[in-house]
Structure formats: C-alpha cells, structure tokens
Amino acid sequence: MICKENTPLSVKNVDIHDGFFTPIQDLVRHVVIPYQEKILHDEIPGVEKSHAIENFEIAAGDKQGEFYGMVFQDSDLAKWLEAVAYSLAVEPDAELEARADALIDLVGRAQQEDGYLNTYFTVKEPERRWTNLMECHELYCAGHMIEAAVAYYECTGKDKLLKITCRMADHIDNRFGPGKVRGIPGHEEIELALLRLYSVTKEERYLKLAKYFIDERGQQPDYFVEEEKQNGGWKYFGMSTKKPEYMQNQAPVREQTTVEGHSVRAVYLLTGMADLAARTNDQELFDACDRLWDNMVEKRMYLTAGIGSTRDGEAFTIDYDLPNDTIYAETCASVGLCFFANQMLQMKPSAKYADIMERAFYNGTISGMQLDGKRFFYVNPLEVNPGVSGKLFGYEHVLPKRPGWYACACCPPNLARMVGSLASYAWAENETTIYSHLFVGGTAKFQTAGGVTVQLTSNYPWDGNLTYKVTPATEGSTFTLAVRIPGWCKQYTLRVNGVEVDASSMMKDGYAHITRAWKAEDTVYLSMEMPVEKVYANTAVRADAGCVALMRGPLVYAFESADNGEQLQALRIPRESVGRVLPFEKDLLNGIVPIEIDGIRLVSSGELYSTEPPKEEKVVLRAIPYYTWGNRSGSIAAIESKGLEIDEGTLSMAFNADDLDDEGAGQMRVWMLEK
C-alpha cells in the first residue's frame, strides 16, 4: 500500500547559498517581484494594464469602477502573494511584508459575507456565480488564493489570509460535493490547493472536497455538457464541450492511460491526485498517477522537460509527436511538472521522478526567464528560426525573443513561486531519512532523528562534486542520508569522511542510502564525472530523426547562431566527435560552462536542388546551456533603438508579444543533425 513516506523540507528551514540558484532567487526577489507588484498596481506605463488590485478595490467597495482583465485576473495577485511569502522566508523585508499585508487586508474586504471571493463575479456578474465552471476559473482563482494563504502562513506565521481562504473553502464546500451541487473545475488547481489547506488546517472536509473534485472528473454524464444545458449555453470564451480531453474529462481519472489536453491543467490535476493518494494511502490513485507519469515522460516530453506539443489547446498531442519549432512547452507546464514530481517523490523517493524534476529545474522552467529577470517566455521552443518563428502561420506563438509581459501573465509568477520554494524540492525528510533530491547548496535543518543539520557545498551543475557536511543534534544518532545518484551520471565515487564506500550496495531507486551513526561534521563526498553526453531520441520522434543533442550533467545544451553562424541546419555533428568541456566563463551569460565539439558545415552550391552533394567544411561548434538561450540577441539596447519605452530604473518595459520584432534574434537549435 502506498503512503506518504516523507515530507518536503519547509523553505524556512533552509538557507540557500548556491552558485547557480541564489542569483536566480535574488532576481526573483529584487526584480521579478517588484516588477510584478508594479504591474498589479498598473504603475508601469505602456504595459498591458493588469487592473488586478483595482478589481479587488472595486469588489471591496473601496473604489467605484468596472472589472477589467481576464476572468482569472485574481490569480495574478494570489501568485504574487505566494512568491512574496517564499521570498520573505528566504530574506525578511519588512516593507514588502507590510505591503503584502495591506493587500491581504484588501482581499479580506473583497470577500463577500458568505465567504465567496472572486472579483469578476462580485463586480460584474454576481448572478452568474458558479454557473460556468468550465470557462470561468472561479475554483482556479480560489485555489491560487489558498496556495498563497498557506505559503504566507508557513513563511510568515500570519494567518489572516489563511482564515479568509478557509471561509472561501467552506463556502465552496457548502455548495459542492456528494448530496450537494455537482461540479468540477474547467481548469484544475482547487484540488491541489485544498490538499495544501488540509495539510496546515487538518480539516478533513478540505481533503474530502479535493477528493470529490478529483473523482468526479470524467464521470458520466459529462458535467460540462450538463452545465451548458443549465446555464442556457452562456459562454465566456466560447469553449466547446466537444473535446473533454482538453480538460482531462474524457474518463474518470483513475482510468486514464494517456496524459491528454491542456498540459498545465493536466499536471495541476496530477499534482492534486498524487497528493491525495499520499494522504489517503490510495494505491489505485497512485497507480493512475504513475501510469500517466510514464506516458508523459516516456512518450510526450521534450528533452528540456517541456510538455505540450501544440498551441491548439496548449496541449499534448499524440505519443512521440514532439515538434521543436511549433512546440508549446509552456513555462507553467514545466513548473507544474515539478509540482507533480515532488508529490510523487513523497510517496516513492525514486530518481525516476527526481531526475525529471531536476531536468525541469535546470532547463525548461528557468529558460522562461531572461537572465536579467525582466522578460519572459510563455513558450520554450527547442528550435527557432527568425523570419519564421513568431511570424508565419503555425509559428506565431514561438517567439525568438522573450517579450516583457503578457496579458495572460501566468508564467512569470509561477516561475517566481517555484524558484522561491526551491528548498522544498531539493530536500525531503522523514523520521529516519533525509533525502537530497536536488543539489542546491546551503544549510538545511531537519527533524530527522531528533534533528540534523546538513550543509551542502558544490559548484553544481558546473561540476559534479558535492560535499555534504552532516551534523546531528545528538552525536552518534543513526539515520540515513539518501543522496540521489542522477540518471545522467555514469561514473561516480562516494566517500564518507574521506573513505571511499561501495555505493552500489547502498542503492535503492536511484538513491545512495548512507546509514550510519553520525557525528558532527561527518562528511559525505560525492564526485560525479560530468562529461559531455550525446543524447538520441527514440526513432519514433520524427522531429529529432537523425539528430543528436548534447547534455552535460542535468543541463541540456543549445546551439545559437551567435556562436555558430547562420544556417544551424547545415551544421552536422559526426558520430565520432566528442564534446569538450570549456572552462567556466563567469562573464558569459551570468556565468556558464560552454561546450565545444568538432562538427561539419555543409556548403551547398547556390542551386535550390542539385545532384552535387554539399561540400563539407570542418568547424568547431559551440553550445551553451539551453536555459541561457536568447540572451545575447535582441537585447534591451536593440529594443530601445526601436523607440519603445524602456525605463530600467522603474523596470518599465513597454513591450509585449504583439510588439515583438525579431530584429537581432538568431537561430537556435537543441537537436543538431548527425553526420
């Protein structure tokens, strides 16, 4: 029987000092969160108006006015509050906290007498509350506010927002469930949120309500078809009920065998399912999660841990259909994949999940953010071709440069909260075991065996040498440090206090379990060889046929025209070429280890078609970590030169997808043709 085996470490118990992630967390704190705050307050001229806070002010009766924005605009404030919570846990900031508290007060004032909380319906269409769950995101917004409340409570100890959201959750619970009104959300989120609320309140009704929403999905008659009959066909977006798989509603979730539809919705649902399975020891539900995990990861995931193969519904398509240049791979979807992975790890600490979570953390999630924290990708392609990408039919959504802000601003705050809560992905614990899932430097405090402090120092992912300094509260207490040996690692040595140990005898599910009576400053040293690896896709993946990609450690590498000139498709990597690891360049792309490999450039005659094979020129190819692509072309300077309003001082960027121009953008490819 499956059960909750371990718990992620609270971000409050970790002090991160990591050469790789600390600068990203700092960006989130000092750039992304302040910028988003200004957006929420509509203080940035020229940028798509958010109106999110003003909507709350109107709903609260503080102001007169009309609702403005997306029907799910409330969630932007919620996600920002959640990111702020994690940020405060990492680095206190009294002013920021005061401003967040004030906004929480505002949220409280916007809540209705009966606990209902949603500014769209409160301000604009109160009579239509709960009549269009398919499209209108009421439960989705509720879920995000709950997540913010739980995080804020955990990180600051303040429970005002928690109480607000409990009243809201009670309102929802009073309405929906067995013997009450039937309903499921069009966009999942409430399920995982209610389980988080349960985790801090221990109120069974939240658990039961989450279970209801999960198990009601996919039941017949189709709820959304019924709802459409009841609301007289009122549509907000004009969505059809004809594609139930878009909302993972094609079958009861326990019976689903392939991961379908909108990829963010799918992983949010799966996150809730996995959490529920853990909390209720539900083997069947775990098995469904695991089956869908396998389908996703073994047949429908990009090398970067991107998911979603088509913009049509921002969705999965079919097995092995993974086009690189018409990809969707939304940042939020990879973030959601990490949520799901981390839930699975709580039941089954296996590298099967953690390897993919690591892949997402170092590649397809953080690629969404420009290195300066100021611009964001929604879609994270594995190939861009200026002149085509972002321009031609079918490629309009695949931008070759990160734009500043989107009207649908889901990805930046999602990334912010993930990065902010990094510690809880890196570490987990139970009474006897400390799990090191991700290798994030810093000091972590565990309750395991009466208390343990672990300090991890590394230069990861630039090299594979990790030093764990383990200090138990009680000298000589026995417990296990379980260190993941990543799937990418083929050669490693493990030393305890300088003495090499036979790690193979300690291996279970991809983790080396080091069990001993620990003494202060015992040292575990893991040294992993980190050569350049060539990766091949299954031949069923048409888009990667004949291609090879380079990885080193957890990092997927990309080739840009900035390093390799024009026509990346004319470059070949011979089978026998071996990638060379170059020295760390601290001034390049915020500090990276580039890769070099001998290649061939094909040079064809001028003709469109010729019986003369192209000539071959020897070249040295250079690759950079995928997450850093698109940071050298289309710089802020290039945008300024186009007369758009950029004010670095106030982080003002009058730039969004509609304005985007590919001037200065270059080609990029992850998959290179082999020779």
Add this chain to the structure above:
Amino acid sequence: MICKENTPLSVKNVDIHDGFFTPIQDLVRHVVIPYQEKILHDEIPGVEKSHAIENFEIAAGDKQGEFYGMVFQDSDLAKWLEAVAYSLAVEPDAELEARADALIDLVGRAQQEDGYLNTYFTVKEPERRWTNLMECHELYCAGHMIEAAVAYYECTGKDKLLKITCRMADHIDNRFGPGKVRGIPGHEEIELALLRLYSVTKEERYLKLAKYFIDERGQQPDYFVEEEKQNGGWKYFGMSTKKPEYMQNQAPVREQTTVEGHSVRAVYLLTGMADLAARTNDQELFDACDRLWDNMVEKRMYLTAGIGSTRDGEAFTIDYDLPNDTIYAETCASVGLCFFANQMLQMKPSAKYADIMERAFYNGTISGMQLDGKRFFYVNPLEVNPGVSGKLFGYEHVLPKRPGWYACACCPPNLARMVGSLASYAWAENETTIYSHLFVGGTAKFQTAGGVTVQLTSNYPWDGNLTYKVTPATEGSTFTLAVRIPGWCKQYTLRVNGVEVDASSMMKDGYAHITRAWKAEDTVYLSMEMPVEKVYANTAVRADAGCVALMRGPLVYAFESADNGEQLQALRIPRESVGRVLPFEKDLLNGIVPIEIDGIRLVSSGELYSTEPPKEEKVVLRAIPYYTWGNRSGSIAAIESKGLEIDEGTLSMAFNADDLDDEGAGQMRVWMLEK
C-alpha cells in the same frame, strides 16, 4: 527586344499515343469529365451539391430558385467546358458535344442584355455587380468562360460561346480602363483569358484591357482599399485589405522582385504578364516575369514543382521556407506554373522553363489525381504521417489520402484541362523551327517550312530513348528540329539516321538544334542515360537539411510505408549507396519502374531519450514515382468497409475532406535522411 518567337501547337494537330500520358488522358475523358458533369448537374447523391448548372438555369429564367454555392461557382462549368473542348479534339464524341452545346446555349440565355454574365450577381445581388472585385471573382469567372470559349472554338470550330464571351468582354471593356472606372480583380485570370481571346479574335481592345488590368495592379492608391471605401465595407468572405501581397498588389507588377501571396493567383497573373510581354514585345515586362520566375523556381519551389508553403492564404512564404508536412502545393498552382512556363517558352525556348514544366507535369500536377481518376488532392505534400497529417493543428489540410470531391472544386477540372491540352505544352513551332519541349509520344503536324509531320515514339519516362521520325511536306526542305536535352540528363547520344552527331555544337539554351534538309522518314534518335540520381536541397532549406531525395529522369520518387515499413524517419540512405533501377512492373500502380537502394534502419532502445545511439540494421529501401503515392492504402475497398456510399457504376463517392479518415493510410516521404 523580346518577342513572340514561337507558338504552341494546337491540340488539334497532334495525335497522342503515349504510354504514360494516353492512359491519363483516357481517364480524364472517360472518368473525370463524366464525373464532373454529374457533379455539375447535382446527380451524385451524398456529394457536396454543386448547383453550378442550376445557377445558370435560374439566371436564364428557365427555373425559379436561389443561387447556391461559392461566389465563383460559374467557373466550374467553364472549366468543365474547356476540358470537354480538349477532349473532343483528341477523340470526337457527338453525344458529349451535344450536351456541351446545350450547356453553352444555357450560358447564352443566362447572359444579360448588356453582356454581363455571372449567375451569383444576376440571381442574388444584381445591385452589387462590380462593387467587390477583391473578393467576388466576377472577372475570374469571366476569364474562365473566355478560356472555355476559346478552347471550344479552337477544338470544335463552333463560335457560339466565343460570341457570348466577346459580348461579356466588351461589357467589361466598356466599364474598366483608362478614362473609365478603375478596377483590378482580386483573383487574377481575366488577364490571361483576354489575351487568349485576343489571340483568336485579334481585337486590340482585349489586349489593351488585359494590359490595363496587369499594369494597374499594385498602383497607388491601393484599388482594394478604395473599393472598400466605396462599397461601404461590404464583405463576402471577410477578407482584409491589409495584406496586399496576398493578391500580388504590393507593388506594380513590373517592380516586383519576389513572388508573393496566393500561389495560384501569382502564377495566373504571371501567365498573363508573360503572354502580354510576348504579344507587345515588352522587354521590361518579360524581365519582371523572368525575375519572378527565378525567385519562385530557385527559392520557393518544392522538388515536385509544388508551390505554396503555407495554408495561410494558400501562399508563398519566404525564400527557402519549404516545409514538407505543412506544405500547401495546391494542384492548381502547379498547373498554373505550367501555364506560366509555356508562355515563357514562347518568347525564349529555353530548358530553364521547360525543365520545370516537365517537372510539374510528371510530379506535382498529376499527383493530384488518384490513379483511377476518381479522387483528388488539393494539397500535394512531400511528407505525410498518419495520426498527424489531416488531424493535428497546422496539419489539417494535408490529407494522407485523396478525398473524392471538394466544395471548392478547382483542382480536378484544372488538371483535366491541362492534361487535355498536353499537346500544346509538348510541341511548339515557328516558320523555321519545331520545338520538342516535352517528350510525349504520337504524331504531330506542323506548319513549319511548309508542313512537317513528326512522329515521336518512346517509352518515356521509363527509359530515355526517343525516336523522332520527321517527314517534311516538301522533300529536302530545310528547317530545325530543336529537341530539349533535359537538365536532369548528364549523358546522352544523338543520332541522325543512325549516325551519331556532335550534339554539343548544336546546343542552345538546352535544346539540340538539328538543322538540315529533311527527307521523308529521317530519323533522330536521342538516347539519354537515366540512372537514379540523388538530389540535395540547398542547405538554406531547413526542412530538407541532412536529407537526400531520389529522382530518375523527370520523376521524383517517394518512399511509402507500404514498401518500407513503419517509421520512415528512421530510415537512412548512406552517401555511398547507389540507386538501382528495377524492371518495369506493369501491374503495379498502373505500371511503373520502382527504384531500390541500400539503406539503414535505425533501431532505438525503447527509451524516449538515451545516450545509446540507435542500432543500425541494413535494409533495402524501395521507392515509387511520387505521382503514384497514396494509391495503395486507403483504397476504395477500405472506404466501402466503413459504410460510406460508393457506387463505382455511377462514379458516386460520398466522400470528401470532412469525412476523411486516415485508416489504412501509411507514411510517405520524398526527402530521406542521409547517413
């Protein structure tokens, strides 16, 4: 100064006996034309109603009723009449001719007092005549009726339709032109048609009107913007004036440097431009045509002579953007490319044009028709992948099997008229020279040098041996037989009456000019080696990067899963492999020469991504001529088994694009990855 140097041979002067094209012409005569006739009469149950003839009956006052169908529905009848004309020239059929005569009478009755002829506006919106040239195809339909009239006159000698269309052309001429009302058509066709009308009537006003429509295009202020103001923004399709290049209206045609927009419109315009240049000795206009030809053929054309890279506007995109699986490459566009090429050949008999025309005739045009003449492709892809093609977003238009009929039924009759008038593409003449552009067997009669009969016998394109038997009307008269030596041909010998001659000394613009005093039954024997050729695309073409295609003679070859199993993308052709020509198989695909080549199949581990390179298995790959692809899967039998209504006796096929299911369809690729 450019001028009209030669004239295509009338179809009436050629008796085709060609192993390759005679069966196709027979199909057109015995299957396509009768089927289309039934469609026009709405006699085929379950098929999209045409209503084309009923529209004329209503316009004529013979019947009461409403207009039904596309705004350009009249052109279906016109194209059918044109195809019938050519068919009658090739093989008299009194009953068919009587039925066509009756329909021509009907067209005459539908014509208005003032010469106006268009059933949509006559029946439905008479007050809106000529107010929406951008969308409403009045000039396009007029042009097709003129083409039918000219063909019918040339092939049967009957001038009734010609007189009708002259009255219509006069009506148009009375309205449009310098000093009259301004106007240009949204869809070009009237230009080339007026020039054809001029060629038989010698009425200068038709030439001048054609010139007006051609030179007015692209002038400022944009006619369509002005028209939109004048008609109060009335829209038929909702087209925007914001993309003038869709209609080749981005600049005056003489100044255009790249071929843009809707590919059929573009080649129809160019056909008119080239004809006008020839008739008016207009070097500047010829140069514009030649510049656009070069851009199209050297940067925007598929190997099969398909044109149109995107379904978005059925259009050209940018140089070297030639995706194989999201291609448009409409059958009509390749047919129009042949029209254009043949016009250019009249000014400059050069293999530059004829080679591409041949490429189109043997590949991207006839691929549109199923080998049984009963089903048709609109879009001719170079790669299909069942499960994706015709199904997923961006690929919906790329069907993996030919459907039976389209609501927009432009391609089948266009193909029918091209195949019917094949003779006039194959041969051209002037007073001193006979041009053999395409190698189509049969006997042709020329006026050159007082009269010459040439009999061509060959087994082309299955081998490269051609025998011309030349018999002058006057024994010993001196003239030139100019035989194209195709660009694909690297080795050949030329014999005159059995004696090898030095062809290189006779070469001009890709034609061997054999000038002599000819005697009865003089024989020219051209023997061209026809090995399998490997073809490479320019490295700028991303879609073909790392790939090779096979050709033999004029034929492009394709690989189907029916011959090569699943996962065509996993098959590689080593650089050193040499294609083998297999014996002609008369029972395979109506008789073809298959090709075999040694290849490799990559077999990967079951993993999605692996550092293990796929294993290599030696395989023998088999290719078939591209035009025959899609004829072995999804057979009529397979459709019948799905319960759709198929009546082979009455050629009834209850099947169109909407119903299409890819069951039984296999993969197909032209470009195979190299090893």
